[in-house]
Amino acid sequence: MVMKQIRSYLIAKSYDYAMYSTEKRCLQSWRKELLAQAGGDLLEIGAGTGVNLPHYPDKVKQITLSEPDGQMRRRLQRKTDHFQQKQLSITPWGVDTIEMPDASFDTIVSTLVLCSVPNLKTSLSEIQRLLKPEGILIFLEHVISDHPTTRIWQHRIEPIWGFCAGNCHLTRDTAAAIRATGLQIEQLIEAPMVGTPAFVQRTIRGIARKAVPLAGAV
Numbered sequence: 001m002v003m004k005q006i007r008s009y010l011i012a013k014s015y016d017y018a019m020y021s022t023e024k025r026c027l028q029s030w031r032k033e034l035l036a037q038a039g040g041d042l043l044e045i046g047a048g049t050g051v052n053l054p055h056y057p058d059k060v061k062q063i064t065l066s067e068p069d070g071q072m073r074r075r076l077q078r079k080t081d082h083f084q085q086k087q088l089s090i091t092p093w094g095v096d097t098i099e100m101p102d103a104s105f106d107t108i109v110s111t112l113v114l115c116s117v118p119n120l121k122t123s124l125s126e127i128q129r130l131l132k133p134e135g136i137l138i139f140l141e142h143v144i145s146d147h148p149t150t151r152i153w154q155h156r157i158e159p160i161w162g163f164c165a166g167n168c169h170l171t172r173d174t175a176a177a178i179r180a181t182g183l184q185i186e187q188l189i190e191a192p193m194v195g196t197p198a199f200v201q202r203t204i205r206g207i208a209r210k211a212v213p214l215a216g217a218v
């Protein structure tokens, strides 16, 4: 328990500093371009220290930030003090425990979070439930490598990496999991995350949409 709290404190304290160079070299511009497509009622899962906040366009009406980690949430709270022009709330929900009715959101945002959730399939089902018909999931995630040698290393180091980096998994095929949930991927860009080790370099980003239910479908 104490170990977990120390780890959580250290990760939250060092997160922005550790990501600074990668943010400048690629993530910031990816976030800006992706989040320009957000709108309406928005849920961001695993909002971390709030790095996406400056990129939300005016067409986003209401923002719900979910962040289960108390240390991250403290930092998030500080950042949101500068964004009072939007209707904004912070919750301690994990993605599997979002206390909102079905079809609550037009946009759900997940950036570098689906690697850390305990069960990818359950989390994506929950995202699917929470989206309105035609609503979109905006995602930016690091995924399993397409290089056989890197894959072998990803499998080897995943347990220790997960322990040090807040349950982060290295071997998830997140695009396949999104499709398996029934969300339709409309945009998919693959690119290496600059300035990171090979085992977290391969990323996917894009948009997946929830289909409108067919008339008469149960």
Ligand SMILES: C[S@@+](CC[C@H](N)C(=O)[O-])C[C@H]1O[C@@H](n2cnc3c(N)ncnc32)[C@H](O)[C@@H]1O
Residues within 6 Å of the ligand: 045, 046, 047, 048, 049, 050, 051, 066, 067, 068, 069, 072, 093, 094, 095, 096, 110, 111, 112, 113, 116, 117, 118, 166
């Ligand atoms: C690598 S950080 C990403 C933070 C931020 N989204 C970003 O783009 O920089 C992963 C975040 O996911 C959060 N997280 C971990 N498990 C989660 C869960 N089950 N549901 C929601 N968020 C979770 C962590 O607390 C952490 O803030």
